[in-house]
Amino acid sequence: MFEYFTSLNDHNLPYPDTIHPIVVHFVIAMVLFAFFCDVIGYFTGKTRLFEVSWWNMFVATIAIFVAIIFGQFEAGLAQPYSLTKSVLSLHTLVGWSLSGIIAAITAWRYVIRSRNPQKVPIYYLGAGLILMLIVGFQVYLGDQLVWVYGLHTVPVVEAVKDGILR
Known part of the structure; x- marks a missing residue:
């Protein structure tokens, strides 16, 4: 496969730096902010936050596929x-x-929004909390790949090319 790319850089990429972390951090922020808006809206009665949450989840659902x-x-x-x-x-x-999971929760959120945009059920907040835990675990795994194992860092790319790491 690598013979099709004529110019991979020091990070072993055909472009300057990794794009996945940029897009995925966008998704993480939107999902976390959507949950935060729903919780604050639920406990304060500020129902405009439910609309903010909905649009964050909608865009995050599209963006996660780009990140993948x-x-x-x-x-x-x-x-x-x-x-x-x-x-x-x-x-x-x-x-x-x-x-x-994000697509399913967003679809559920759409149904909730269609029925009554002024309320969010506690079960939805529970699902959001579980989503936050899964997202946190995924962030932990991604951090390991970059900060522990050094994928796409120059020293690791060179070590793999030199046969030091197998």
């Missing part, structure tokens, strides 16, 4: 070595699962 596309592409270019493969596989599995 870049994540899959960049994971393939990372040339993962043996120590990273289990974490990368789990990160991939949780990422794809999150795309389905």
